[in-house]
Amino acid sequence: MFVLRRPLLTIPVLFVMSIVVFLIIRLVPGDPVRTMLGFRATAANVIEVRHQLGLDQSLLSQYVNWIGALLHGDLGTDIVSHASLADLLAQRLPVTFELTGLAMLVAVIIGVPLGVRAATGGRWVKRLTEGFVVFGISVPDFWLGIMFVLVFAGTLVILPPSGYIPFDVDPVGNLRYMILPVLTLAIGEAAYILRTTRSAVTSVMGRPFITFLRAKGISSRRIIFGHALRNAGPSIVTVIGIQVGVLLGGAIIIETLFALPGVGRLVVTAINQRNYPTVQVSVLAIATIFIVVSLVTDLVVGWLDPRVTDGAAT
Amino acid sequence: MARPAGDGRGGNVTLHAPAAPLAVPVARAHPRRTSTRFIAVGLAILVVLAIIAIAAPVIAPYDPEAVEVKRVLGEPILQHPFGSDVLGRDVFSRVLFGLRVSLLVSVSAVLASTALAVPLGVLAGYFGRWVDTTVSRTLDMILVLPAMLLAITFIAILGPGSVVAAIAIAVIYLPILARVMRASTLVVTRNEYVAGARARGGSHLRVIVTHVAPNALGPVIVQASVLSAFALQLEAGLSFLGLGTQPPTPSLGGMLADGRDVLIQAPWVEIFPGLAIVVAVLGFTFLGEGLLRAFDPRGVAE
Amino acid sequence: MSAMLSFTDVQVRFASDDAVQPAPAVGGVSLDVQPGEIFGIVWESGSGKSTLANAVLGLLPASAAVQGSIRVAGREVIGLSENELRSIRGKEVSMIFQDASASLDPVWSVGDQVAETIRAHAGVSGREAKSRAIALMNEVGIPDAASRYGDAPHRFSGGMRQRIVIAAALANSPQLLIADEPTTALDVTIQAQVLQLIDTLRRQNGTTVVLITHDLGVVAQICDRVAVMYGGTLLEVAATAELFARPQHPYTRALLAANPAGAPRGRRLPVIPAQWSVESLCAAEVLRASAATTERVDADE
Numbered sequence: 001m002f003v004l005r006r007p008l009l010t011i012p013v014l015f016v017m018s019i020v021v022f023l024i025i026r027l028v029p030g031d032p033v034r035t036m037l038g039f040r041a042t043a044a045n046v047i048e049v050r051h052q053l054g055l056d057q058s059l060l061s062q063y064v065n066w067i068g069a070l071l072h073g074d075l076g077t078d079i080v081s082h083a084s085l086a087d088l089l090a091q092r093l094p095v096t097f098e099l100t101g102l103a104m105l106v107a108v109i110i111g112v113p114l115g116v117r118a119a120t121g122g123r124w125v126k127r128l129t130e131g132f133v134v135f136g137i138s139v140p141d142f143w144l145g146i147m148f149v150l151v152f153a154g155t156l157v158i159l160p161p162s163g164y165i166p167f168d169v170d171p172v173g174n175l176r177y178m179i180l181p182v183l184t185l186a187i188g189e190a191a192y193i194l195r196t197t198r199s200a201v202t203s204v205m206g207r208p209f210i211t212f213l214r215a216k217g218i219s220s221r222r223i224i225f226g227h228a229l230r231n232a233g234p235s236i237v238t239v240i241g242i243q244v245g246v247l248l249g250g251a252i253i254i255e256t257l258f259a260l261p262g263v264g265r266l267v268v269t270a271i272n273q274r275n276y277p278t279v280q281v282s283v284l285a286i287a288t289i290f291i292v293v294s295l296v297t298d299l300v301v302g303w304l305d306p307r308v309t310d311g312a313a314t
Numbered sequence: 315m316a317r318p319a320g321d322g323r324g325g326n327v328t329l330h331a332p333a334a335p336l337a338v339p340v341a342r343a344h345p346r347r348t349s350t351r352f353i354a355v356g357l358a359i360l361v362v363l364a365i366i367a368i369a370a371p372v373i374a375p376y377d378p379e380a381v382e383v384k385r386v387l388g389e390p391i392l393q394h395p396f397g398s399d400v401l402g403r404d405v406f407s408r409v410l411f412g413l414r415v416s417l418l419v420s421v422s423a424v425l426a427s428t429a430l431a432v433p434l435g436v437l438a439g440y441f442g443r444w445v446d447t448t449v450s451r452t453l454d455m456i457l458v459l460p461a462m463l464l465a466i467t468f469i470a471i472l473g474p475g476s477v478v479a480a481i482a483i484a485v486i487y488l489p490i491l492a493r494v495m496r497a498s499t500l501v502v503t504r505n506e507y508v509a510g511a512r513a514r515g516g517s518h519l520r521v522i523v524t525h526v527a528p529n530a531l532g533p534v535i536v537q538a539s540v541l542s543a544f545a546l547q548l549e550a551g552l553s554f555l556g557l558g559t560q561p562p563t564p565s566l567g568g569m570l571a572d573g574r575d576v577l578i579q580a581p582w583v584e585i586f587p588g589l590a591i592v593v594a595v596l597g598f599t600f601l602g603e604g605l606l607r608a609f610d611p612r613g614v615a616e
Numbered sequence: 617m618s619a620m621l622s623f624t625d626v627q628v629r630f631a632s633d634d635a636v637q638p639a640p641a642v643g644g645v646s647l648d649v650q651p652g653e654i655f656g657i658v659w660e661s662g663s664g665k666s667t668l669a670n671a672v673l674g675l676l677p678a679s680a681a682v683q684g685s686i687r688v689a690g691r692e693v694i695g696l697s698e699n700e701l702r703s704i705r706g707k708e709v710s711m712i713f714q715d716a717s718a719s720l721d722p723v724w725s726v727g728d729q730v731a732e733t734i735r736a737h738a739g740v741s742g743r744e745a746k747s748r749a750i751a752l753m754n755e756v757g758i759p760d761a762a763s764r765y766g767d768a769p770h771r772f773s774g775g776m777r778q779r780i781v782i783a784a785a786l787a788n789s790p791q792l793l794i795a796d797e798p799t800t801a802l803d804v805t806i807q808a809q810v811l812q813l814i815d816t817l818r819r820q821n822g823t824t825v826v827l828i829t830h831d832l833g834v835v836a837q838i839c840d841r842v843a844v845m846y847g848g849t850l851l852e853v854a855a856t857a858e859l860f861a862r863p864q865h866p867y868t869r870a871l872l873a874a875n876p877a878g879a880p881r882g883r884r885l886p887v888i889p890a891q892w893s894v895e896s897l898c899a900a901e902v903l904r905a906s907a908a909t910t911e912r913v914d915a916d917e
Contacts, residue, residue, distance in 0.1 A: 017458045020467075027471045138595045140547045142554055143570060143588035146577065154578035161577075208718035215673055215713075216733045216784060217706030227721050249462025253551050257574070268555050271470045279470045287459050305723050306768040 002302050002309040010295045017291065018070075021284045022063055025053070025276040036079055036274045049079075053277065070284075076277045078270075085281045088266070093285065095164065095262035098174075099254065100247045102182045104240065107189035112229075112236065114190075115197025119205065120224055129194060136191020142253045145184035149258075152180060162259035181258045185250050189243060196239040200232035207231075234301040234308070241297030245290045352604025356539075359597030367414040374407035378564045387580040397582035400572065405583060409590050412566040415559050417594065419476050420545035423483035428491050428538045430484070435495025436522055436530070440503055450496070453489040461486045465548060469557045476565075479558040483545050494537045498530040532609040540602035543595045550591050566591050618690060619648035620792055620824040621672065626684035628667050628676070628848075641667045643848045644684075651791075654818060654825040656839030656856070658832065658871070660846065667848075669794045669828055673711055674701040689791060707737040710785035714797035716777035720769040726780045727753065727765030733787040752783040756813060775806035779813065786817060793818075794826045799834060811838050832872065836860065844868050 025032050033050045053076075054062045069076070075085035118129035153161035159180055165173040204210070205228050213223050252264035259265075263282050270278035302308045366373070375393070382402035390397040396405035438449040459467065468482035502508065503526060511521045552558030553567025561568060566587045573583035628642040645668065649655045657668070670676045672686055672693060686693045688709055696704075705711075713719050720729060730749040734740065740748070746765070753761035756779040758772075769777055778798060785793060795814065799807040815838045818825050827839060835842050835856060843853045844865065851865045863869045 013458060016455055020455070020458065024467060024471055029472070134596070134599070138543070138599055139592055140550055140588070140595070142551060143584075143591060146570060146574065146584050146588065150577055150581055150584070154581070208713070208715065209721050211675060212711075212713060212719035212781070213721070214675060215705055215711040216736065217702045217704070218732065218736050219702065222732075222736075227724070231721065231723055233723075245460030246462075249460045252462055252466065253555060256555055267466060268557070271466060271474075271557060276470070279467075283459075283463060283467055283470075286463055290460055290463075291458070307722060307770050310768075310770065 002311070003299065006298050006302070007295060010291060013291055014288065017287050018067065018284065019063070021280050021287065022066060024280050024283065025055075026059070026062075028276070032274075032276055036276055038274070075281045078278050079275045080273055080278075085278060088278070089263065089281065089285055092261060092263045092266050094166075095260055096248075096251055096255070096264055096286075098167070098178065099181055099185070099260060099262060100244065100251050102178065103185035103189060103247055103251075104244065106182060106186035107193050107243075108240065110186065111190040111193030112197050115194040116201055116224060116229060118194065118198040119201035119228075120220075129198065133191045133195050136188050136194075139188065141184050141188045141250050142257055144187060145180065145254060145257050148180050148184055162257075164260050177258075177260075181254050181260060184257075185247060185254055188250070189247060192239065192243060193236065197232065197236055200235040201228050204228045204231040230304070233304040237297050237300050237304065241294050244293045244297075248286050248290055349604045349607035352600045353608065354604070356597050356599070356601025356604055359593060360601060363413060363417065363594055363597060366410055367417045370410040370414045374404075374410045376404040376407040378403060378408040378411040379562055380404070387576055387583070389580075390582050396586040397580065399569070399580070399583045400576050405569075405586055408564045408569060409566070409586055412564040412569055412587060413590050413594065415476065415563060416546060416549055416553075416566045416591070419480045419559065420483065420542060420549045423480040423549075424487065424538050424542045424545050426480070427484040427487045427541075428534060431488055431491030432495050432527070432531070432534060434488075435492040435497075435534070436499050436527055438492065439496040439499025439530075440518070440522055440526060446496070449492070453492050456485060456489045461544075461548065462551065465552060466555075466557060469552070474557045474560055476559040476563070479549055479552050482552075483548055486548070487541050487545065490541065491534060491537055495530065495534045498533045499526055502526050502530045536602060536605040536609060539598055539605055543598035543602065546591065546595055546598065619687070620651040620689055621649040621826065622685075622687045623647050623668070624685040624687075626668070626671065626682065626686060628671055628683075629681045630677075631679040631681065641680075641848050642671070645845075645848075645850045646684075647843055647850060647853055649792075649824060649826055650841075651824050652818070652822050653840040654815065654827060654838050656835040656842040657826065657828045658830065658835055658842060658844045659828060660830055666796050666828070669711060669796050669826070672794060673705050673709060674698070675711075703737075706733050706785070706790070707788045708790050709792045709794065710788075710790040711794045711796065712778075712781050712785045712798050715801045716774060716781045717769065719781050720777060722769055724768070725766045726769055726772065726777075727761075727767075730780065730784045730787055733784045737788050749783070749787070752787055753780065755817075756780070756783045757809075758783075774802055775810060778802060778806075778810055782810075782813065782817070786821070786823070789821055790823065792824045792826070794828070796828045797830070798827070800829070800831070807834070808837065814838065844871070 028035065031046075033046050033053070033055065037045055037049060050056050054065055057065070073086055075089065077083065078085055078088060081088075114129055114132070117125050149161045152159040160177055161180075162177075164177050167174040201224070205224075210223060210228070213227060218227075248264075251262065252268060254260070255262040255265040256268055263285055267279060267282040267286070269275075270282060380403060382398065382404075385394065385398040385402040385404075387400060388394060388398035388402070390405075394404050394406060396409060399405055399408065434449055434453070438446040456464070464486050465479070465482040468485070469478055472478045472481075508521060508525055511525050512518075516524075549558055550565075550567035550570070553565040554571045556568075556571065559565035559568060569587040570584060573580070573587070577584055623645050626642060626645045627640050629640045667676065667680070671680075671682050672688065674693065674696065676682065682694050684694070688704070693701075693704070720726065724732075727746065727749050730752055731742070731745040734745040734748050735742070738745075750761045750765055753765070758764060758776060758779055764771075769780070772780065778801075782798075793814075798814070799810050802810060811834060814825060814827075817823065827834065829835060839856050841853065842856050842859050844851045844859070844867065846867050851867055852859070852863070854862075854864070859868065860872065863872055
């Protein structure tokens with residue numbers, strides 16, 4: 001059964017990804033421990049840290065131990081701050097979730113209806129949406145973010161240029177800080193979703209069953225939203241799944257730009273500090289999110305299109 | 315035709331309708347004419363940028379790293395059309411040199427990736443079966459991580475720098491280019507003349523080089539153009555994070571990072587480097603779209 | 617007895633970018649379809665076949681220009697607004713097409729697609745529409761209709777899918793059903809069943825049926841009267857038996873003779889020469905000449 005098979009296919013993917021992440025610290029040229037410790041690299045420290053990280057064991061047992069620890073919730077410690085990485089992630093993941101989640105939500109809210117209009121509307125709608133698509137795809141989001149800061153925080157001083165307050169502490173403040181970052185990511189994303197929606201809906205509207213629907217006297221509105229969009233759904237959802245990966249990548253930059261305490265910014269800081277354990281855990285977290293989201297979108301596609309679950313030809 | 319999404323790695327999405335970045339009324343579209351227009355515009359932009367990039371040392375009015383204390387955060391004036399940055403350096407000259415570096419890194423990355431992807435894709439598509447499975451599955455492993463994440467992972471291991479960034483970008487786009495090459499190889503290999511060439515006693519290598527590859531290259535070239543746009547953005551992003559091209563070498567992304575603190579007092583420090591990126595990306599996008607319409611109407615390229 | 621459907625000098629032209637105007641897809645057709653009959657239109661595959669049918673329901677693309685008059689139950693249909701047309705489609709006039717799989721939405725359940733037609737024209741509740749849909753599915757011979765209501769189209773065979781399409785088309789008891797090659801995509805045995813179904817439903821509900829086909833066998837099976845078209849022009853109209861026994865037009869005769877079943881054994885099968893143009897076929901002299909030398913053609917009935 002599709003619903004059972006598809007999640008099972010995720011396991012090898014997670015496995016491969018964990019190996020890739022595992023190898024990060026082991027692939028560093030030279031001695032990663034010395035590089036990490038920098039000026040604190042006395043001989044004693046090096047041996048101790050190497051033992052702590054399990055680097056003195058065989059590759060296989062390292063991996064096994066590492067996975068075992070992970071599954072028990074022990075993610076190790078941050079080399080610099082000595083904080084528990086599990087705690088660190090627990091603090092930082094919600095920020096990244098909020099940013100990415102809201103950005104995708106806004107992008108879909110803007111992109112799908114506009115995409116439908118672009119597919120079914122007149123010449124001017126098509127031209128305007130084309131322009132928006134070109135703009136959204138070509139402009140790098142961090143530049144857009146900077147321009148937003150210039151306009152909204154610099155010239156019109158209505159929004160803060162950076163910073164963050166957690167939602168449960170101050171919901172309004174939280175949203176004020178999140179508007180610009182979310183908008184920055186969402187606009188570029190909306191352009192892709194618009195293009196995908198337009199393309200998929202146009203394609204469906206050209207299919208013969210649409211003619212039969214018209215012959216049955218079904219209204220255009222119902223045809224477009226009840227049938228065309230529903231048939232276009234799988235394509236759109238699939239692209240959303242892929243785009244979450246892109247958004248996560250974009251979040252790394254946007255978090256840095258807007259000083260948001262998320263996992264993306266954590267990873268960049270950690271790289272600059274040569275803080276390998278943190279790098280590994282952060283990359284692992286982000287990659288896992290991506291893989292899980294891919295799984296969810298595949299399942300949603302299966303739900304939308306009965307031919308997928310039956311294994312029939314689409 | 316399937317279109318790349320976001321970072322250029324569209325995955326298994328196949329959409330069957332032209333998705334044009336510029337308005338073309340579908341009922342009266344003449345693919346020949348519009349494709350020429352796109353290619354022309356794209357090439358024009360890119361040629362100008364290439365000339366700028368190559369000739370930067372010659373045409374830049376100032377040394378990009380020359381500090382001029384009197385001109386700190388100076389406004390754009392005739393001698394300094396893009397103004398001056400926080401160290402008094404001429405932004406215009408820095409943009410020229412930054413463009414040079416960004417173009418160099420992204421274009422060379424895509425070229426290197428294509429150079430590797432073509433033989434891999436041909437092997438997978440021509441021989442099929444276990445060769446195909448091995449090559450495809452191995453390359454698919456690269457797709458496990460999203461592009462930006464993969465890039466920073468590379469940099470985490472090998473350290474920051476333009477060379478590492480270029481390598482990372484090349485690896486990131488290798489699976490897509492190889493897949494496109496494989497797909498078009500499959501299409502070509504099924505043709506009669508390939509069987510005919512083999513029947514005439516041609517060795518695999520000879521057949522591949524003389525018949526298959528030349529005919530299958532179209533979509534890959536299209537894909538490479540499209541990916542160059544993304545590569546440029548990726549490089550700029552990495553430099554922005556301080557993980558790509560390292561100072562003191564000027565890079566467009568790096569300039570954007572530096573200018574953040576003085577954004578409000580001296581917006582020109584941010585605006586012009588960003589515009590340079592946008593123009594370059596547009597150039598590649600137009601070129602790619604024009605090539606797509608002219609040479610790959612069936613949409614083998616993603 | 618006034619006609620259920622009448623075409624008067626109907627011409628359909630498609631706009632083209634070429635400087636030279638192409639011949640009209642349909643040129644000057646006039647015919648009447650009487651209530652309650654099954655009227656066949658024999659039309660070789662090619663452009664124009666579906667044009668006439670699509671013109672009735674206003675389903676032609678914007679590039680088509682229709683002249684003349686098309687009346688359904690006395691009401692002029694050309695020039696109606698989209699809203700008015702929509703109230704007619706699926707309610708007074710229904711249409712079914714050649715490929716049932718291409719007619720059904722692949723992601724909707726078949727039952728919902730039948731029920732949707734009902735809800736579009738009768739303001740009934742969802743549950744009511746569903747029970748009516750199940751009843752219809754039973755009527756067209758879908759076994760186990762109630763439990764198969766929620767199944768997607770790909771779970772049915774071609775013949776079953778066409779039955780579902782018929783159910784959806786007849787859901788609101790239209791006065792007129794236009795069937796455009798309804799059996800072409802089906803196996804011969806299934807063809808017979810579907811045609812039988814159409815005939816049965818016609819008798820039960822008094823629906824008038826216009827059946828467009830290229831297959832004389834289909835015509836022979838259920839049509840009361842037949843019109844023969846070629847290249848967009850009407851050549852002759854007659855009762856089925858009459859047409860098969862005493863075809864007037866040389867093209868009709870050639871068509872019947874080209875049927876392998878009717879050809880005498882051991883002799884070359886007659887073919888219709890490709891160079892026959894419409895004009896030459898309609899030339900008055902040709903008609904007069906052929907009327908003078910009426911031959912009996914033994915057709916398989």
